[in-house]
Amino acid sequence: MSPSPAGSAVPTSGSPAPRRTRLTPxxxxxxxxxxVDLVREHGYEAVTMDAVAARTKASKATLYRQWESKPKLVATALRHLAVASPADVDTGSLAEDLRRMAHELIxxxxxxxxxxxxxxxxxTKDPELWQALHDxxxxxxxxxLDAVLRRAVERGELAEDNPAKDYVVHLVLGAFGTRKLIENTDVDTEFMEKYLRAVVFPALGIA
Incomplete structure (x- = not known):
């Protein structure tokens, strides 16, 4: 939108300031x-405000009025859909808790x-977008995971100074990326069970 000419920045009674469109929750x-579905399907770079307008049956003017730009719209969408409090996993066993979490990831x-x-x-280029994805x-x-490991320490299942404790998330998530890269195959329940028993459990001292 072009800036207002000099002297017309302050609206008069005859030209009210534009109002943001109010959308229902x-x-x-x-x-x-x-x-978010469009980003999944096509990748962030390929998604345009025109595509969003077409998919949502909204006008592009409304999208820009509400969110100003694609980065802000995508970041807001990610934050809006963020899980405020994930469902707790507490089976009373560290091994079983990790299995449940791994199966949820699958x-x-x-x-x-x-x-x-x-x-x-x-x-990598937009810190706000990274923060929204992180949230x-x-x-x-x-x-x-922090809660699961903390309870395991409190139960005496896991040594508080176990050096692998800080790398459990890297171990588990790494399995998903590396299997696809090396074998061109997705992680399934059978693979994850073997991986937990061979790699994660020994690192944590789980028999």
Missing amino acids: ERERELFTAV AHATEDTALLNGLAHAV LHIRPGLEM
Whole structure:
């Protein structure tokens, strides 16, 4: 939008300032979900405001009025869909807790990997976008894992000074990326069970 000519920046009674369109919470969530779906399908760089407008049946003018730019729209969509408090995992056993968490990752691997891949390059250039992705996909899992490991220490299952404790998330998530890269095959339950028993459990001192 072009800047107002000199002397017309302050609206008069005859020309009211433009108002932001108010969307219902349901409409906002529908729009944000569509934005994230587009990033999964096509990658961040390929998504345009025109594509968002077409998918959501919204005018491009409304999108720009509400969010100003694609980076802000995508970051807002990610934050809006973020899980405020992930469902707790507490089976009373560290091994079983880790199995449950790994199986949850497998259940959502397709859509999560598509989103991460779609944003992989963009987040290295845009700290706000990285933070939004972290809030949506990284932070909830880290908080849950911290709680699982803390309870294991309290139960005496895990030594508090175990050096592998800080790298569990790297071990588990690394299995997803490396199997696809090396074998061109997705991680499944059978593979993850063998991987936990051979790599993760021994590192944590789980018999």
